[in-house]
Amino acid sequence: MSNKEWPLWEVFIRSKQGLSHKHVGSLRAADAEMAIDNARDVYTRRSEGISIWVVESKLVTASDPREADALFDPADSKVYRHPTFYDVPDGISHM
Amino acid sequence: MKNLSLEEKEREFQAKIDADQKIEPNDWMPDEYRKTLIRQISQHAHSEIVGMLPEGNWITRAPNLRRKAVLLAKVQDEAGHGLYLYSAAETLGSDREKTIDDLNAGIAKYSSIFNYPTVTWADMGTIGWLVDGAAIMNQVPLCRCSYGPYARAMVRVCKEESFHQRQGFEIVMKLAQGTPEQKALAQESLNRWWWPALMMFGPNDANSKHTAQSMKWKIKRETNDELRQKFVDITVPQAEMIGLTIPDADLKWNEERQSYDFGAINWDEFMNVVQGNGPCNKERIAARREAKENGLWVREAANAFAEKRKARQAS
Ligand SMILES: [Fe+2]
Numbered sequence: 001m002s003n004k005e006w007p008l009w010e011v012f013i014r015s016k017q018g019l020s021h022k023h024v025g026s027l028r029a030a031d032a033e034m035a036i037d038n039a040r041d042v043y044t045r046r047s048e049g050i051s052i053w054v055v056e057s058k059l060v061t062a063s064d065p066r067e068a069d070a071l072f073d074p075a076d077s078k079v080y081r082h083p084t085f086y087d088v089p090d091g092i093s094h095m
Numbered sequence: 096m097k098n099l100s101l102e103e104k105e106r107e108f109q110a111k112i113d114a115d116q117k118i119e120p121n122d123w124m125p126d127e128y129r130k131t132l133i134r135q136i137s138q139h140a141h142s143e144i145v146g147m148l149p150e151g152n153w154i155t156r157a158p159n160l161r162r163k164a165v166l167l168a169k170v171q172d173e174a175g176h177g178l179y180l181y182s183a184a185e186t187l188g189s190d191r192e193k194t195i196d197d198l199n200a201g202i203a204k205y206s207s208i209f210n211y212p213t214v215t216w217a218d219m220g221t222i223g224w225l226v227d228g229a230a231i232m233n234q235v236p237l238c239r240c241s242y243g244p245y246a247r248a249m250v251r252v253c254k255e256e257s258f259h260q261r262q263g264f265e266i267v268m269k270l271a272q273g274t275p276e277q278k279a280l281a282q283e284s285l286n287r288w289w290w291p292a293l294m295m296f297g298p299n300d301a302n303s304k305h306t307a308q309s310m311k312w313k314i315k316r317e318t319n320d321e322l323r324q325k326f327v328d329i330t331v332p333q334a335e336m337i338g339l340t341i342p343d344a345d346l347k348w349n350e351e352r353q354s355y356d357f358g359a360i361n362w363d364e365f366m367n368v369v370q371g372n373g374p375c376n377k378e379r380i381a382a383r384r385e386a387k388e389n390g391l392w393v394r395e396a397a398n399a400f401a402e403k404r405k406a407r408q409a410s
C-alpha cells in the first residue's frame with residue numbers, strides 16, 4: 001500500500017440559511033467525505049456553519065492575476081451601468 | 096499582458112503594499128517575500144502543533160470534568176491553528192509534508208516557550224494567561240499582514256485565542272484566591288514562565304535581523320520591543336489584581352513614559368533554547384516524530400478506505 005499524500009481540498013461554508021457558501025480555507029483529506037468530516041472539525045468548532053462544500057483544489061480553475069487588467073478593464077468604462085450615472089430631477093421620487 | 100522588468104515588478108509590488116492592498120497566492124511577489132512568509136508561517140504552524148504537547152500533558156490529570164473539557168477544547172483549537180497555518184503556507188507553494196519533516200528532523204524552528212516543562216497544574220493556567228496572552232499580542236497585528244491567506248488565518252486564530260487566555264487566567268485566579276498552598280503554586284508557576292513569556296517576542300529590535308524588511312513588506316506590523324512593552328504594561332496590573340508578584344526586581348512604573356520599565360532578559364538562555372538545548376527540545380521533537388510514525392497506518396488505512404469507497408460508488 002502506498003503512503004501517498006492526501007489531496008488538498010478547498011472548503012466553503014454556509015454560515016446560515018439564506019447566505020451563500022463562502023471560501024474559508026483548505027485542508028488535506030483522503031477523499032471528499034473525509035474532507036467534509038475534517039472541515040467540520042477544523043472550520044466549524046463554534047457553530048460557524050450549517051452546510052459545507054468541499055472541492056478538490058486541483059479542480060479549481062482561476063483567472064490569471066496578470067490578465068486581470070484585460071479581463072476587468074472593459075467594465076470600467078461602462079459607468080452608465082450604474083444608477084448614479086443618471087440625474088434624477090428634484091421632485092421625482094420612487095426611482 | 097505587460098512585460099515588466101524585475102525592478103518594475105518589485106516597484107509595483109511595493110506600491111501595492113504601501114497602498115495597503117493584500118497580496119494573494121497567484122500574484123507576483125519577490126522570491127524573498129515568498130521565502131520569508133513560508134519560513135514565518137511554517138514556524139508559526141509548528142509552534143501551534145508543538146504547543147499542544149505541554150498542555151496535552153495535563154489533560155488526563157485535570158482536576159475536574161469542567162477543566163478537562165475546557166483544556167481539551169483549547170488544545171484542539173491549537174491543532175486547528177496549526178492546520179490553518181500549514182494550509183496558508185501551502186498557498187505559497189511550500190510542501191506540507193516536507194515542512195513537517197523539517198520540524199521532525201529538528202531543522203525547523205518553533206516558539207522557544209514550548210521547550211519548557213509543565214510540572215504543575217498551575218502551569219495550565221499560566222500558559223493560557225501569559226503564553227496565549229503573548230501570542231495574542233503577536234497575532235493581532237498579523238491580522239493586517241500584507242499576505243491575504245496569512246491575514247485571514249490570523250483573524251480566525253485571534254477569535255479563538257481570547258477564550259484560551261481567559262480560561263488560563265481563570266485557573267490562575269482561582270489558585271491565587273485559594274489556600275496558601277494553592278496561591279504558592281500559582282506564584283511558583285508565574286516565576287518560571289514570566290521570563291520565557293517575555294522572550295516569546297523575540298530578540299531586541301537592534302538584534303532582530305528580519306524586522307526592517309518585514310516591516311517594509313507589512314509582514315510584520317509592530318516591532319518585537321513594542322509588542323513586548325505592550326504585553327508587560329497589560330499584564331502587570333492583572334498580576335497585581337490577583338495578588339501575584341511579577342518575578343522582576345527592576346520592574347517599575349515609569350511616569351514619564353507611562354509604561355513599565357523592566358529588567359534585562361537573559362538572551363543567553365533564549366539562544367540556548369532556540370539552538371535546541373532547552374529542557375524539553377528533544378522530548379518535543381521525539382513526540383512529533385513518534386506521532387508521524389505511529390500515525391502512518393491511519394493515513395494508509397484512510398487511503399485504502401477512500402479507494403474502496405470510490406470503487407463501491409463506481410459500481
Ligand atoms: Fe494558537
Ligand SMILES: [Fe+2]
Pocket residue numbers: 173227230256259
Ligand atoms: Fe492559543
